[in-house]
Amino acid sequence: MDLVQPMSPYQAGLARREVDRQGCVVVSELFGAPLRDAVASEAVRLAGALGVRRDLEFAETGFSPRRMCNVTQGQIIERGVVIPRMYESAALLDAVSSVVGEPVFPCPYQPERFVITRLEQPGDTHGWHWDDYGYALVWVAECPDPADGGFVESIPGTAWDKQRPGIEQILRDSHVHRLNLSVGDVYLMRTDTTLHRVHPIERGRRTIVNMAFARHDELCRSVTHETMDALWSTPGIG
Template identity: 25%
Template sequence: MDPTIVDTDRYPLDDPALVDRVRADLRESGCCVLPGFVRAGQVEALREEGRALAPRAHHETEIVNVYNTAPDPALPAEHPAHRLMQRGNAFVARDRIPADALIQRLHRDRAVQRFVAAAFGLPEVFALADPLSGLVLNVVVPGREHPWHFDTNEFTVSLLTQAAEAGGAFQYCPGIRSSQAENLDAVSAVLDGDHTAVRTLDLRPGDLQLFAGRYSLHRVSPVEGGRDRHTAILAYSRRPGVVGTATRTRQLFGRVAAAHSVPTGAGRVDRLLI
């Protein structure tokens, strides 16, 4: 572990008590935030890194549903998959992030990987092998948002590097669906504006977030003011060599690499829509 980046005094990553605390949060809400995970003296460097990378993002406005799936006329008319929203966030791909960047060093750090595995109750995790989505910087510019959606991955590790001046809140509905049930009525209720089950996080630059986004509907609300919202997403998998599908990769980055030949649905852990 590089103690110049992570505040190891506050977060000794090999401490069983810290792992137990994170696991308890994940059991309770599917989410755990470690405020000030990055040392205070590095937060400005983290911001500057994100600002320098942001112009490399692929911007493409899409009309999507919560499952990021194509319209399926076989589904009932009231199915939430028919509810369309505009997705306006952008991504800087891994191959456009310098190898010596702080977020690259964190992503490949074995101590961080062991901590992530322990936190999610896994024997081991591996840095996602995908040459584009293995590590990304998510950019949401003012006036844009990342609308309600579910993740394809079971778990996500992210690090806020720059907060918006206003808006840009991370909001989620913990455990709104399970590996056995889509719970369509509850999903539709959120899309209709019922936010009774919605939780909102006050994230700050340098905060690490561990999140079970496959089963929790979530979004980044519209960004307001004159500053982008930047988040590094550190992608890991249960096994080595995992890459994304060509279809999804092209949606996010406008291009694919030779590695993107994985069949749709490969590696799924359940039979949910995504």
């Protein structure tokens, strides 16, 4: 079985237009259902076994809340098989590159390469933020019905000033796009210039794998990682 089923140039062009328009697009058709099931099962297993509860706010993102349980890249390498193998796949990099219309690369900062996040209590949310690198591919392993939250909200074409994030102002001035998701979906987001959050859940459980990819100019540029380092730090150490 091929791990990745590339899109035709026409489909990739449509998907790219969606990324330009709303910052993200569902690209589940790039992967067969057995592969998406395997990634989902591993994420659910690792979140259950290793997830660490977080309840944080960051000045760099206007004190938006992060209420969640998560699993680090190091833990996934140690105890996972499918997720690290997928991330290493050249076919995956090619598929993402063909959709976004530029080459993408494994994230130079290893801890940000792939992480698992679980929202599991009413009010849990991955609050408004930008990511440190250009693109994320997010695999949805568990997700409540959109009526119970857990959908993604996005504002593309926005820049992250870590000293003055100005999120309230952006929210006042912008149209907020909404991406409803179902179990088994995979979506792609332009994460460095899209302000985004996961709408708080009211019930149910939402578990995802986030795989991050860098743009060419991010490979040598110095990038700081304050929010990611704090959000996935080792309890008692970070």
